[in-house]
Amino acid sequence: MTTAPNIIPDFDSGNPDRTLAIICSKGNLDMAYPGLILANAALGEGITTHLFFTFWGFDMIIKSRMEHLQFSPAGNTALHMPGHDLHIPQAVAPMMTGMATKMLKQQIADIGIPEVPDFLDQIVAAGGHLWGCRLSADMNKLTKDDLRDDVEDIINASDFIEMTDGAQLLFI
């Protein structure tokens, strides 16, 4: 057996100043996850990560709402039973949202993905920054006290633009 020269992974490659800013604008349970998953992945790669919650996405950081995000099949033509191609009816029957939410939560839990508040805890523990949107706060008649304690501040659109100078942006 011939021995090759040593190989050491280059964990320091990539731009050390890389910053990712994710705008979370949706409050449906299914649409809360893409931003959280990408933020978590970015943090795990050593990338500075900001999450800005605006409009419906504001529900993700409102203490009284963040545990109750819902999922509706209405209008979602790509909804199938897990493992099947069969479409799920989109007509919103009574209780459909509740049932669909329960089902989605179970599917998410089954693959070891945390619920939204728990996921945000993890993102903050990994060094992520959470920001609330001024307009959404005013519109909803909410203050910083209504938001998760780890939301750093409520900022306006200009603050956000200024803060994310040079960052990569994702709008979800």
Added chain:
Amino acid sequence: MPVIEIAGKQVHVNEEGFLTEYDEWDEDIAQVLAQQIDVSLTDEHWKVIRFLRADFATEGESATTRRVQTVGGIPVKEQFALFPKKPAKKMAYIAGLPKPKGCV
């Protein structure tokens, strides 16, 4: 797969340098792997590494930071302090395991 020498032992690694054979790893090798990526191993590091090794043995997959917290009991914040910047990859590397496949 290249074979390289670490701590006087020949081990199989992938193109990035991650060990590919679970049984070729030992604690002397871990010391060298850690050194190579500027991590000095303390008891806290060993706790993570031993969890990763044991978990891989039963699951066949490297634990993600999430799993190291929920199953291994080591908070994500601590993992970032112990293995700065890229905890999941660094701890898997030192534990002689592949990079985690899971997203979360």
